[in-house]
Amino acid sequence: MKITVLHGQMHKGSTWNITQLFLEKLSDKNTEINEFFMPKHTPSFCIGCFNCFTKGEDKCPHADIVQPVVNAIEEADLVILESPCYVLGMSGQLKTFLDHMGYRWIPHRPHPKMFSKVGLVISTAAGAGAGKVTKALKDNLFYWGVGKVYRFGKNVGASSWETVKSEKKSHIENDVTQMAAKILNKIGNVKPGIKTKAMFKLMQMSQKSNNWNPTDKEHWVRNGWLNRNKPW
Numbered sequence: 001m002k003i004t005v006l007h008g009q010m011h012k013g014s015t016w017n018i019t020q021l022f023l024e025k026l027s028d029k030n031t032e033i034n035e036f037f038m039p040k041h042t043p044s045f046c047i048g049c050f051n052c053f054t055k056g057e058d059k060c061p062h063a064d065i066v067q068p069v070v071n072a073i074e075e076a077d078l079v080i081l082e083s084p085c086y087v088l089g090m091s092g093q094l095k096t097f098l099d100h101m102g103y104r105w106i107p108h109r110p111h112p113k114m115f116s117k118v119g120l121v122i123s124t125a126a127g128a129g130a131g132k133v134t135k136a137l138k139d140n141l142f143y144w145g146v147g148k149v150y151r152f153g154k155n156v157g158a159s160s161w162e163t164v165k166s167e168k169k170s171h172i173e174n175d176v177t178q179m180a181a182k183i184l185n186k187i188g189n190v191k192p193g194i195k196t197k198a199m200f201k202l203m204q205m206s207q208k209s210n211n212w213n214p215t216d217k218e219h220w221v222r223n224g225w226l227n228r229n230k231p232w
Contacts, residue, residue: 001187003027004076005035006069008083008094014124015084017161018154021173022120025180026078034072038093042066046099053103054215066100074111077187078118079146081137085125090133098140105143106196107203109219112231114145115196118186120179122152126159145200145231147190150179191232200230 003026007016023033036042044062051059060066073079083090103109119141123133130153141149154172158164164172192200208226210217220226 001026001030001078002032002076003034003078003080004072005033005080005082006073006094006097007035007037008081008091010037010040010093012161013084014154014156014158014161014164015082015122018124018152018172018176019080019082019122021176022080022122022152022180025177026183034076036069036072036097038091038097042069042097042100045096046102052100053108054213056215057103060100062100066097069097070101070104074113076117078120078183079141080120080122081141082122083133083137085123085129085133088129088132090123090136101140101144106145106199107143107206108213108216110145110231112223115147115192115231116188116190117146117148118183118190119146119149120152120183121149124153125155126157127155130155142196143199145192145196147192147196147232148186150183152176152179 003023005019005023007019009015027033042065044065047061049061051061057063057067057070081094083094086092104111119138121134121137121141123130123137134151134153138149138151152175156164156168204220204225207217207220223229223231225231
């Protein structure tokens with residue numbers, strides 16, 4: 001199994017530690033794990049040039065740093081997005097990368113492999129907000145076409161992992177163990193849900209009449225999606 005992890009921070013706090021718990025439960029000696037830390041691996045802000053949409057992702061001015069991460073995502077069986085909660089949202093560092101992924105959304109050029117993948121989104125907050133972060137991260141995976149996404153958000157009641165109460169850590173580990181088992185059962189057995197299928201159908205109709213973006217339409221034509229072919 002291949003796992004790709006996008007960390008929304010450089011420090012190793014509660015969110016990072018919970019992510020490591022998941023990796024321990026999900027991995028064996030044959031597991032390949034690729035981890036990317038933001039902003040170390042994608043430090044450049046999207047400048048809104050629209051090159052990725054209209055000319056192709058290789059025309060992005062930051063393609064040399066963005067595409068290695070994108071390739072790791074597309075080759076993974078499990079994609080993990082994680083970010084601590086900052087002012088009721090994901091970290092700006094992670095958002096910087098996600099902004100570069102707009103061209104991979106279902107309305108544009110989703111990668112056919114995404115529809116059979118499993119996603120996991122993780123967040124922690126000292127107080128409130130972890131649920132808002134996991135919802136936003138899940139929305140991104142949904143629009144990439146990821147077939148099944150799990151959410152794990154915890155309000156840990158502490159500003160560092162070291163100060164999280166031992167009883168809470170124990171509950172967290174138990175919850176991680178249970179969710180990891182569900183994820184392992186889903187790897188290789190994913191079909192997109194009705195919401196994804198409906199979105200795909202809607203965008204299929206849109207692409208049939210697409211006379212505004214040849215790059216997007218060619219992607220759909222090349223995959224046979226304007227006929228009866230589907231990516232699942």
